[in-house]
Amino acid sequence: MSSSDTPDTDVTEAEAVEVDELREGVVARLREVLGDGVVEHHIVPNCDVWIRIRPDAWQAAASSVRYTLGARQFGFLSAIDWQPSPWRRYMDSEVDKAVHGDEPKPLPEMTTGYAGGETRFQVFARVANIIEHWGVTLKVDAGDTDPAVDTWTKVYAGADWHERETWEMFGVRFEGHPFLRNIYLPSGFEGNPLRKDYPLLSRFTKPWPGIVDVEPMPGTDEEPSSEEGA
């Protein structure tokens, strides 16, 4: 058995020591500029990097990645509501019952994703360096009840529309944004649709479209088995 164990451990060790110098370098350079403004980072080797910024360093982080690290290509800016949805998936579809059983499970605890997080709302943005060919996702905690972060429009002019969208969808205020107003929704719209506690209203007026409504063939009493659908 030991002979078969050894290659396994070798593989895991090789994975553990796999170092992505490019992305480690990105994090190190950003730490050099921002100091303790960088809270946490997460690297998937040769793939991607996530960096969490302290809220008061959010705007400085933008100018650092743009002017010091050369990530001049703006990608997008949006937010995540980490609270589990009280509505779940409106679990009335067959596939849900097959996995979860008929009884709905209790709501899970709130957990955050890569590079951690402390608050319910998190704003994240993606920028890329098109010469060195890397992209980075920057995250920042926005708060629990009245989320707000600094604006990026002073550094990336293109963040304007993205912040307006985030504002109407999540209710995240962007301090210093020239004119926060709705971009997709009508101006009198109430609520923030992409918050997890905002229900998907069509689910209350129409039945779930995922239910496969198959009538039995005439002359057979049996229900069609759910295995056939695969």
Place this chain on the structure above:
Amino acid sequence: MTAVSDRQKLAYLAGQAADARVNVELETEGMVLNIGPQHPATHGTLRIVARLDGEQVVQAEPIMGYMHRGYEKLTEVRTYAQITALINRIDWVGSFANEVPFILAAERLMGIEAPPRAQWIRTILFEMGRMANIILFLGDMGIQVGALTPMFYAFRDREFILNQIEAVTGGRFHPNFDRIGGLKDDLPKGWIEDSHTAMAKVREICDIMEDVLLGAEIFEARTRGVGVIPPDVAMQFGLSGANARASGIDWDLRRDTDVGLPYGQVDWKVWTHPDGDSFARYWVRLQETREASLIVDQLLDTIPSGPVMAKVPRIIKVPEGEAYVATENPLGEMGFYVVSKGDLNPFRVKIKTASFNNLSITPWLLRGVYVPDIITILGSLYFILGDLDR
């Protein structure tokens, strides 16, 4: 930080100068011109409110959301297989190209890799989607500046591509063919030979467009120097795809990122143009279409044998994690930021579409242009309303 405020100050001064220039000759009364929501130049329902002074635009503000379907909310309650059907409808003329980045993001989270044959067919269909999309633009741009003929050529020859896509997937507009771990089916018999013929037709229409439009004096007069985007501004606004490359930015996700598609196995080049005006955007897209047909020709010749589907569980549950995968779609960078909590459905999907970024530059770009140039600029930026509103 000083560099930032200086730049802002300069932008402000430039805006003031534009205002002064507009108002200097005749003290005229302003006028508000409403374009849309139903207007042929907007490819759907987009409204543009332009404040004019004489013939010049002082300020233009696009108003959208007439087609917002809330896909980001819907993805939170649907399974991964159902989402593929939804995201077909984002960029409806590029069809298959929408599915690829989402499937690749899910595959990255699950640690699955599609077999080589599936990746090859994916890339072929991806490029065919690009051709179907951009040929429409090549004809449509003519109509925006008053040339009717190219549109008919474009719609006629686009059929050759759509027929090929239909032969494989069964759908002309919404294939819904990509699966996590591979593809739904293999290629039908005789498809490779037919595709070679179709690719020759694509190159033919590119030649026609070059003769009919690019050489035409009126077309050049209408597009040269209209809507110039400097590279630095383009990057700030996150322009991608042909719009960025027409501003001299040498950036193509097909070449610059490795997401598993076999672009590295093919001999091709990225086309750029230094001018950054409407003409450059048309020219780059024309070259890209021809290049795409050459890519497909090479891929058709080197397609490996083997299965088209990897082993995947029957009920797909994606492990916990986050992934952002972006591909070079016909309209530009399209990316899916998928956050999974290990459930049947994603926890959050941020859909980064190219048109949203490409259009966000218009308030900056339309300032100070003449009214007919609004149409030229919007046409050359080339957005699809489904891709903008999602």
